[in-house]
Amino acid sequence: MASLTFYGAAQQVTGSCYLIETQHHRILLECGIRQGRDKRVDENEKPFEFDPASIDAVLISHAHLDHSGLVPLLVKRGYNGPVYTSTVTHGLLPIMYRDAASLLRSDYERKNRRLMRAGKKAVEPPYTIEDVERALGQVTGIDYGNRQKIFPDIELRFLDAGHILGSTIVELWLNQGETVRKLVFSGDLGNSCAPLLNDPAVVSEADIVLLESTYGDRNHRPLVDTLEEFNGVIEAAASTGGNILIPAFAVGRTQDLIYWLGLLYHEGRLRGQKVFIDSPMAIKVSNVYERYHHLFNQDDPHFREFMKQGWDNWLPGLTYTQSPEESMALNRVNAGAIIIAGSGMCTGGRIMHHLKHNLWREKTHVVIVGYQAIGTLGRVLVDGATRVKIFGDEIAVKAQIHTLGGFSAHAGQDQLLSWAVNFQAPGPRLCLVHGEPDAMQSLQQRFIQEHQWKAHIPAMGEMISI
Numbered sequence: 001m002a003s004l005t006f007y008g009a010a011q012q013v014t015g016s017c018y019l020i021e022t023q024h025h026r027i028l029l030e031c032g033i034r035q036g037r038d039k040r041v042d043e044n045e046k047p048f049e050f051d052p053a054s055i056d057a058v059l060i061s062h063a064h065l066d067h068s069g070l071v072p073l074l075v076k077r078g079y080n081g082p083v084y085t086s087t088v089t090h091g092l093l094p095i096m097y098r099d100a101a102s103l104l105r106s107d108y109e110r111k112n113r114r115l116m117r118a119g120k121k122a123v124e125p126p127y128t129i130e131d132v133e134r135a136l137g138q139v140t141g142i143d144y145g146n147r148q149k150i151f152p153d154i155e156l157r158f159l160d161a162g163h164i165l166g167s168t169i170v171e172l173w174l175n176q177g178e179t180v181r182k183l184v185f186s187g188d189l190g191n192s193c194a195p196l197l198n199d200p201a202v203v204s205e206a207d208i209v210l211l212e213s214t215y216g217d218r219n220h221r222p223l224v225d226t227l228e229e230f231n232g233v234i235e236a237a238a239s240t241g242g243n244i245l246i247p248a249f250a251v252g253r254t255q256d257l258i259y260w261l262g263l264l265y266h267e268g269r270l271r272g273q274k275v276f277i278d279s280p281m282a283i284k285v286s287n288v289y290e291r292y293h294h295l296f297n298q299d300d301p302h303f304r305e306f307m308k309q310g311w312d313n314w315l316p317g318l319t320y321t322q323s324p325e326e327s328m329a330l331n332r333v334n335a336g337a338i339i340i341a342g343s344g345m346c347t348g349g350r351i352m353h354h355l356k357h358n359l360w361r362e363k364t365h366v367v368i369v370g371y372q373a374i375g376t377l378g379r380v381l382v383d384g385a386t387r388v389k390i391f392g393d394e395i396a397v398k399a400q401i402h403t404l405g406g407f408s409a410h411a412g413q414d415q416l417l418s419w420a421v422n423f424q425a426p427g428p429r430l431c432l433v434h435g436e437p438d439a440m441q442s443l444q445q446r447f448i449q450e451h452q453w454k455a456h457i458p459a460m461g462e463m464i465s466i
């Protein structure tokens with residue numbers, strides 16, 4: 001008898017982590033960091049709820065850190081088996097992990113200077129670049145659609161989830177003597193209105209399905225309306241002369257924004273604003289995107305044009321700022337700049353400096369284009385705070401905050417439902433994960449009302465049999 005335990009992203013959005021145990025093997029599905037309120041105090045550095053050395057294989061659905069970020073710590077604490085992911089994610093993880101390790105190092109240097117000044121002992125960061133390099137050595141990339149035996153009794157296949165490049169839906173066949181049980185994990189499912197990426201692959205067979213429910217309670221506005229709204233913000237900023245700040249993940253969201261801004265440029269609607277990608281990581285990620293062009297949605301109406309021009313020419317005047325000095329110099333620009341920087345939920349990174357220097361100005365526009373977890377600065381801004389604390393300074397929020405849900409990289413409620421009903425009646429056992437409780441309940445209601453299908457909402461630490 002096999003079992004599944006929910007160690008993360010259970011009634012919350014971040015910290016994805018599920019343990020599958022069969023008679024012979026222990027497989028960790030996802031090993032992500034917790035962010036915002038989900039994080040609590042240093043939760044990412046606590047001991048794992050299982051012995052890392054006892055795990056036989058790790059599966060990672062996509063490169064976002066809330067799905068993949070704790071692998072280096074897992075390795076440091078004794079895991080030395082394989083980490084399976086898609087071929088593209090294999091290309092993205094070195095960029096993500098090395099960046100995370102260098103942020104961690106500077107955080108701890110700062111922390112230790114403070115501790116030593118107070119006459120206290122310095123502390124060690126949870127993991128270092130050496131652990132990252134060791135972890136990267138354990139990663140194996142598998143192409144979409146390639147069904148692979150990872151153990152004599154367990155097979156694995158990744159399908160395109162259309163969320164970011166390289167994102168996957170995970171299919172796992174567990175051979176238990178007489179019977180084979182199939183588990184499907186949706187990963188983060190893409191928004192089928194998003195540009196460039198394919199729609200999430202259709203899956204029709206499973207015994208148990210884990211379905212993400214980030215936007216389980218709402219649908220996004222159509223993309224055309226969202227692009228108009230975005231253009232409206234750009235025009236408003238152009239006429240009053242303020243900067244536009246866009247917090248964005250370096251992976252996926254930043255490349256989408258380059259694409260959308262390029263579209264507006266080609267329609268003659270960008271009026272001399274300069275676009276800055278303030279992220280040393282984003283340029284490396286864009287290079288990976290360039291390398292895997294063949295995985296994009298070839299039916300996208302603008303794709304051919306985009307391909308012809310390439311990332312570099314698609315948006316003339318685009319500037320990548322690399323060094324901290326170049327980034328700091330942007331603080332002196334008072335108007336006419338569109339600044340895209342991480343982190344996507346304003347929990348750190350270069351966007352914090354830009355917020356500090358611009359939030360108090362009435363002419364500033366902040367455009368929120370991605371999900372903001374409870375407890376993050378991004379969520380506080382979306383919820384209408386009038387004052388916030390950044391680096392210990394109190395900052396008045398006079399800027400206009402715009403939330404453009406239609407740019408989401410996640411499926412909306414209808415899309416989640418229509419992906420799940422592809423499974424053959426009477427429908428597999430369905431567990432909702434990766435969502436806040438309200439979103440999960442709302443999605444659960446719709447499954448019951450429209451399909452008489454009762455979805456389970458597992459609690460943190462709950463174990464179920466497969």
Ligand code: ZN
Pocket residue numbers: 062064163188
């Ligand atoms: Zn994601």
